[in-house]
Amino acid sequence: MSVLFSIVLPIFALIGVGWLARQRDWMGEHGAFELNRFVVYLGMPALLFQIMAKSSWKQLDQPGFIAAFGLASAAIYVLTVAVRRVRGGALADASLEGLNAAYANVGFIGFPLCLAAFGPSSMTPVTITAILTVCVLFGVAVTVVELGVSQGGSAARIIAKVGWSLLQNPMLLAPALGALYAGLAPPLPAGADRFLTLLAQAASPCALVSLGLFIAGQRGRPQLPALSVQVALKLIGQPLLTWALAAWVFHLPAPLTGMAVVLAALPTGTGPFMLANMYQREAGGVAGSILVSTVLSVLTISVLVSWFHTTA
Known part of the structure; x- marks a missing residue:
C-alpha cells in the first residue's frame, strides 16, 4: 500500500491535475x-541527451533487456495487425x-515512474525502451500505414520517407x-x-500534465467492447510476455x-x-484506448511495482 501512495499515485495525480485544469x-x-x-522538442530531448551523454557504452550494451522488451512489443503489434487483417x-x-x-507510454509516464520506483539507475534502461518504442516500433507502424494508404508508391520511396521523418x-x-x-x-x-538538468526536470511533470489535458479533451464515451482486446493486450499481454522472455529466456537479473x-x-x-490524425484515420478508438488503458493502469502498475519491490 505504501508503494501505491508514495510512488504510483503522485505520478497519476499529475495527470489528474492536467485533467482538472482542462475541465475547469x-x-x-x-x-x-x-x-x-x-x-x-525541448524537455524530453534534453533528458535523453543528458542520460546518454553520461552513460558508458557498457551500460547501453544490454542485449537481453533489449530483446525481452523489443520482442514482446513486436509480437503484440504483429498479432494485433494479423487479427485485424x-x-x-x-x-x-x-x-x-x-x-x-x-505502444507503451515510456516518454510521459515511464521516466518519472521508474525514477521513483527504481531510482536513477533505471534511467538508462528506460531510455533504451523509449528508443525501441518511439523510434523502432513507431517507425515500423508508420511504414505499414504508408504502405496501406499509398497509391502505387514504391516500397523504397516509402521507407526513405519514413527514414527521413525519423531522422528529424x-x-x-x-x-x-x-x-x-x-x-x-x-x-x-x-x-x-546545469542547463540540460533544468530542461530535463521540467520534462516529466509537463508530460504528465499534458497527458491529463489531452484525456480531458476527448469527447464521448469510449467503445469499451471494441477496445477491450487492445487494452488487455497492452496492460496484461505485453507485460506477461515480457516477463516470460526476461525471466525464462534471457535470464535477466531481478531488477x-x-x-x-x-x-x-x-x-x-x-x-x-498523433499518427491517426496525421493520416486522417478514425482517431476516436485510438483516443479511447489511451483513456481506458491510462485509467486502468493505475491498478495494474500499482500491483506490479508493489510485487517487484517485495521480491527485490
Missing part, C-alpha cells in the same frame, strides 16, 4: 498541444490498432547525439549540464526484469493518436 478551463483547448510540443480491416487501420496494443525526430536525435558525445567527447561542462515488465505494462501512449 484553466488551460484552453490548445494547452495539451503546446505543452506536448515543449516536452517533445484476417477480419478484413484496412492495413493502415490494422497498423494503428497494433500500435495501440503495443528530436526523440531520436537527442539520444543518438548523446551516445556519440559519451563515446567521443569529454564530460559535460558544468554550465551545459532489470522488474523494470522491463513495469515498462511493458505502461498504458498506451499518444503516438498512435
